[in-house]
Amino acid sequence: MNPESNIIAKSRWLNQAKFLFLFVLSSAAMLASAQEAHKVITIETRHNAMALQVGANKRVSMIYFGHKLAHSDEYANIPSLRRQGTDPSGIANSAYTPAGSRNLLEPAIEVTHANGNTSLDLQYVSDQTQNEANNVSTTSIVLKDPVYAFTVTLYYRVYADDDVVEQWSVIKQTEKGNVTLHKFASANLYLTANSYWLNQFHGDWAREMQPQESELTAGIKTLDSKLGTRTDLFQPPSFMVSFDKPATEDEGKVLLGSLEWSGNFKIDLEVDPTKNLRLIAGMNPYASEYSLKPGEEFKTPAFLYTYSEEGKGNASRNLQRWARDFQIVDGKGARLTILNNWESTFFDFNETKLAALLKDTKKLGTDVFLLDDGWFGNKYPRNSDNAGLGDWKENKAKLPSGIGYLVKEAQNNDVKFGIWIEPEMVNPKSELNEKHPDWVIKQPNREDYLYRNQNVLDLSNPKVQDFVFGILDNLFTKNPQLGFIKWDCNAVIYNAYSAYEKKQSHLYIDYVRGLYSVLARVRAKYPKVPMMLCSGGGGRVDYGALKYFTEFWPSDNTDPLERVFIQYEYSYFYPAITSDNHVTDWGKQPIKFRTDVAMMGKLGFDIMVSKLNADELQFCQQAIQTYKGFSDVVWHGDQYRLLSPWQNDLASVLYLSEDHSKSIMFNYLVSNRYDAGSHLPIPLKGLNPDKRYTVKEVNLYPGTKSAINETLIFTGDFLMKVGINPVVNAHRASVILEIDEVK
Known part of the structure; x- marks a missing residue:
């Protein structure tokens, strides 16, 4: 064979080999693509499951939510069996529905790209599941726009034993400029039933957790808050959805959901044209467009939910166990009984009065004396709620010997000393407001409008975060034996404006992130100190905040008859160990009734011990000992509503x-x-x-x-x-x- 023929032969052989290689590679890719197109991703707890399917168009759809199937390979058969009507868009059951392309319904995410384009398409890239301790696992699903450098990763953390799931998203962009996020949900569920019943809650100060149940009909029902801080004041981010009929305590299919976020929230429940329920939950995008820089990530808070086919009682026990095991501080530990001075003295006290109350704390048999509002302010004394807030130095007229004296007096009486703070707020009549007006949230060109005579400090500002952390840190530095903190928050945000933020639409979100940053620092330095989450009652009760607290104050309404109802409804979402229930002079019921009601949670007192008659004092003393004998069952046991x-x-x-x-x-x-x-x-x-x-x-x-x-x-x-x-x-x-x- 001549050299030329040899070269031609080799060339043919190389071409054939190349063709064969490309054919094998292409076939493998086609096979992988075909397998990927039919892939089913299952998110399973002990009893329940969610099934997601990757379509031929690489879009991830939710095809099942309910009781777990015995054979996971059968989830793929579900879509072909449903005949509920047509979906022209093909993405109504998307696992995370984008706006601006083919979606005709409420989106989970809406963006404007760096070049001004408002469309978004999210296609499957990959998924993985990582096992963690205590039978906990996290599944992540990466979605990407095929045109833009924009990704969303969906996270599903499964607490298998408790039948609880936390779901959130992480949004990231690497485009050539800033991208604006207009909506950014944590979760997007697609639920199927013949009918849907929503049990929501509403209220106001002293009227928390009023339940209301109604059937969801075609269109959108929205639960939301725009209050900025104590966002649960009118409506909490917790709710129930029953399927086919209203669930009872022990029967029926029901989902209990709650958003782990202490700021503005928005929960959309949309019955779509095919009579399925689209549930989209997350931070409220109201006045909160968020600019995302190239390479920057935006993490949403977790949406928490549990599902039960054995009624609301079983679902609530799931959440209560999860909270004790994984979320609240020292959920498996003990709690302290408290004597609070608020309703016995209000702002009118001095060292002599407090020293007597400390003796009463020991006499009564409680563990902690809690000094409430009114202990600070000198130039503007805190003798009412219209002055002094923000000036966290002991009032010399009331407490000439300082907090340290009271801490020692408490030790001398074999009790602990606790203290009230409201570090996020400021009175206009305060030295803090005079020195740092730029730290206050308020519009510069508008009349200042106050809620409870106070403004909100701008926690989006790192300097304010340092100040707020310093309030608590200074108290502990000077008084390391402090035994309890009551963290209050009484104002909503009016005239929202930040002198620190370059983009005002970031304020509502960055405020809460700043709050969490402070609380994380507190817990890092003081991991075990008991802390009560208070907000004029139940104005800030959510698992985003409770991650840093041992307990919460359900309501300023301590009338025991009212509290029976309020505590009953809170218990669907929060375990008894978190609920601070105090015996006070509210209501007309005898002290036994008041004490018995307070025992259904974490017992405390806010009464004048010196005014109790002999029988009442004896009863209270015995009641505390009785309570300590069975409180472990209340705090850590399973609750059944009879x-x-x-x-x-x-x-x-x-x-x-x-x-x-x-x-x-x-x-x-x-x-x-x-x-x-x-x-x-x-x-x-x-x-x-x-x-x-x-x-x-x-x-x-x-x-x-x-x-x-x-x-x-x-x-x-x-x-x-x-x-x-x-x-x-x-x-x-x-x-x-x-x-x-x-x-």
Whole structure:
């Protein structure tokens, strides 16, 4: 063969090899693409599952949400079995619906690219699941625009044992200029049923957590807040959705959801033209367009949810266990009982009065004396709520010896000393406002409008963050034995304007991020100090903030009858260990009723101990000891609601220990109608049917006898099928029963 022929032959061979290589590569790519197009990503807990499918167009769709299937390969069969109508866009069931392209419904995300284009398409790139400790795993799904350097990563953190999921998104762009985010949801769920029922909550100061249930019809129902700080004042970011019919305590399909965010939120519930429910939850984009620089990431807060096919009670127990195990500070630990001075002195106190109250703290038997508002301010003394806020130095007229003296006095009385602060706020009448007017959120060209005579400090400003952290840090530096902090927040944001922010639309978001930055610093330096989250009552109760606190103040309304209802509704989302319940002089009920209601959570007192008569003092002292004997069951046990106060003459709630050996049953008369009371036995829940139990009444008032026959022994089967009558009536308006296993 001549050299020329040899060269031609080699060339043909190389071309054939190249063709074969490209063919194999192409075939492999086609096979991988085909496999990818049919890929199903499952997010599974112990009982439940969400299934996402990658389509031929690389769009990720949600094809299933509900009880977990036994065989995961069958999720792929679900889309072909549904005949609910047509979706012209093809992306109504998107896992994260973008705006500006083919979407015709409410989007999860809306952007303007660096070149001014407002369209967005999100296609599947990859997914992975990482296993963590305690049966927790996180699945991440990367989506990317095929035209723009813009990605969204969806995160699903699964707490398998608790049937709880946290979902959030991370948005990143590497375009040649800034991108503007107009909407940025944390989660986008696509839910299927014959009908949907929303149980939402509303309220105001002293009227927190008022429930309202209604059927969701075609169109959008929005739950939102635009208040800036105490954003739960009118409506919390927590809700329930029942499927096919309203769920009851023990029956029905229901989702409990809540956004872990202490700022403005927006939850859209849209019944689309095909009668499916699109649930989109996240930060409220109201007045909050966010400019994202090249290479910058934007992380949304987590949307938290649990699903149950066994009613609202099971779902709430899922959330309560999750919160104790993973979210709240020291969720498996103990809590301190408190005597607060607020309702006994308000702003009118001095060292002599406080020293007497410290002795009363010991006398009563509580663990902590909490000094509330009014201890600071000199140029502008804090003698009312219209001055001094922001000037965190002891008022020399009231406390000439300082906080340190009171801390030592508390130690001398074998109790701890706690203190109230409201570090995010400022009175116009204060030295802080005079020195740093640029630290205050308010419009420079508008009349200053106040909420409770105060403005909000600009926590988007790092200098303000340092100042706020310094308030608490200075207290602990000078008084390392401080035992408790009550962190209050009473104002909303009016006339929103930041002298620090270059883009005013960043303020609402950066404020909350600044708050969390401060709280993270506090917890890094003081990881175990008990801290109460307060906001004029329940104005800031969410798991974004509770990550840094041991407990929260549900309402300034401490009327025990009102509190039965308020605490009952809060308990669907928060465990009893987080709920600060104080005995006060609100209401007309006797002190036993007030104390019994407060025991259904974290017990505290806000009364003048010196004004109690002998029987009342004896009762309170014994009640505290009784409470400490069973509080572990209330704090860490499973809660079962037996009778709703909304539908019955009485409310009945039971807490059960993990080993089913002990339970505490609270019973409260909530009706003053003639002959109202417990005429029939109340079936219990959660007990071991094969175990035998005794029932006795606890926390009796001095000189009274129980109406319960404590000599009887019952099986768990009997108590759950027949029940026990607590004998609640006008003369026995509150009854606490202790059910103990016979061993």
